[in-house]
């Protein structure tokens with residue numbers, strides 16, 4: 001009778017669980033199409049490393065604790081399947097296996113249960129004393145931890161009662177259950193031990209089925225979605241954005257969840273709420289409204305609130321969707337100010353253990369604001385006009401573009417005669433400080449005998465800031481023009497001194513059918529030094545203590561970490577000083593994502609925070625490899641009087657170290 005009752009309960013629970021999962025997946029399915037099934041073998045491997053291996057989780061304090069719970073849970077899943085099956089068919093259990101195997105399994109389950117119990121206690125204490133983020137001490141978090149703890153305690157209680165009653169043999173392989181058996185036999189009469197075993201069994205069964213059915217409605221939905229989410233990750237990097245089709249009647253960007261892709265929506269269910277993204281975010285950590293974790297959480301809230309209505313509207317392009325993802329003080333919406341705070345540095349995505357892609361979602365919402373509502377910070381109006389009319393952010397006349405090199409005779413790029421196009425970029429051509437970098441770079445190239453030419457007044461802004469700011473229409477126009485020009489002039493190899501130009505020429509232009517071989521000047525110079533084509537004169541000791549800053553668009557977005565370090569080593573004879581946050585954990589200078597052209601109205605300026613981090617190392621020189629970083633660091637250093645710290649581009653250091661005859 002009891003088994004029949006349990007069979008009915010189990011069937012109902014499984015059906016309810018399947019229905020809940022189906023409802024969640026149906027909500028995910030309202031998202032737009034996106035293809036994430038290429039490279040199955042590589043995806044599988046990544047899933048093993050990052051989901052099952054918990055690689056990113058383990059890289060942080062307390063990651064080990066999560067890893068332990070995860071792995072023990074996988075093992076205990078086997079025990080739980082046996083538990084459920086034997087609940088219906090009592091004869092069908094591991095007891096049927098040969099004794100050595102049965103004993104080993106019992107020992108493994110015993111140890112895993114104990115380990116989970118300890119890890120859950122550690123997690124509860126940690127959350128109480130030092131939560132991963134303010135507000136992480138939620139009822140839900142403690143409720144889940146309690147359910148897991150009860151499952152383990154009930155497991156030991158059940159086995160202990162069975163051993164105490166003589167229904168199960170006591171062996172040295174079940175030490176914790178033996179201890180429970182001793183405790184129970186002290187406190188309960190023999191006749192009560194059988195009842196205790198049934199009570200513990202039922203507690204275990206009810207909590208197990210309850211936990212399973214609670215999962216789809218809690219943040220622990222990630223237990224179900226995180227592994228597939230890692231499998232379906234972006235196998236490249238989010239260093240470019242998808243193109244849009246500019247046809248009449250199309251809507252652009254995303255303001256409702258059904259304008260996101262299904263993968264965006266799966267991301268929202270996969271967030272573990274670990275807070276790593278917000279800890280890494282330069283905007284969040286300097287007091288801006290933006291919090292990448294909350295952006296993802298708001299998407300999930302929005303989907304849960306509005307998904308059913310949106311499901312009914314599916315395919316009806318005319319239907320009114322009054323469920324905006326963007327808004328002030330609304331549950332399920334992200335404030336506009338948060339969206340404009342993002343520097344597109346990618347730190348959030350690099351930190352996320354389940355490969356949630358925050359940045360593309362933020363850019364999609366910016367696209368909606370700019371293209372559908374013409375709503376953007378006032379400062380951007382000038383920028384967009386200047387870009388459109390004169391193809392540079394300052395609105396300078398194109399003829400001014402070639403004036404940065406008044407002391408130099410610059411060769412024009414001629415296909416077949418010049419190997420590389422030196423893409424100077426707007427900062428390198430117009431900004432007084434960065435013009436010096438352009439001059440230094442040409443000296444280095446000349447000293448190494450590199451064959452290069454420039455476009456001069458014909459060069460156009462690559463449009464990087466415009467794209468990250470969400471003005472895809474304008475970027476599309478600019479990119480088409482540049483791509484046509486590059487094709488016409490026969491450009492195939494490019495040297496870029498700006499990581500933003502580098503990224504756009506290398507990754508964004510590819511979407512417009514132009515494959516270029518693009519080298520950042522640090523990569524080219526490192527190669528020239530390594531091959532001996534570029535010789536330096538002695539070591540530049542006067543640079544003193546040198547600290548290196550990684551540009552997000554060079555490092556995190558394109559994995560170029562070593563070349564700047566190799567160049568510094570060659571110039572100074574020693575390794576560059578590293579800030580606490582460097583390489584893939586580097587903190588943004590604050591200028592990416594179009595923030596270069598916007599004032600910071602909230603919190604501490606990001607450049608001030610980054611400069612303070614650099615100054616903590618007592619540098620004489622801060623070395624950058626990006627014109628935006630140069631501006632942000634120079635501004636930041638000026639705010640701290642009396643440091644005497646110089647900010648130098650990598651090319652300037654190399655130019656200074658050239659043999660005197662080369663200068």
Ligand code: SF4
Nearest residue numbers: 281342343345346348
């Ligand atoms: S890309 Fe950078 S600034 Fe934007 S949300 Fe992520 S960490 Fe924050």
Ligand code: SF4
Nearest residue numbers: 271272274275277352
């Ligand atoms: S988005 Fe990723 S990093 Fe951020 S809280 Fe969620 S799981 Fe953690």
